[in-house]
Amino acid sequence: MEEPFDIESGHITYSVFPEEDGVYTIFKEGIEYMKIQKDEGEQWLKLDPETDLPLFDVDEEVNLIGGEILRYKL
Secondary structure (H helix, E strand, O other): OOOOEEEEEOOEEEEEEEOHHHEEEEEEOOEEEEEEEEOOOOOEEEEOOOOOOEEOOOOHHHHHHHHHHHHHHO
């Protein structure tokens, strides 16, 4: 399993905790904020906090965080 890491966007630091199946738990300012997962294309999906099922709404913050995760992993 991968180790947690931090990414920055503007003045915000997100802590990223990799989980199984390409899911990432994101903490914002020390508080659990959301879970995200990359779809088969270029989009990242936020997971429903109660069911962990993908929400198929386009969310720019989710895509921004996902892009930073990919850059970190390179």
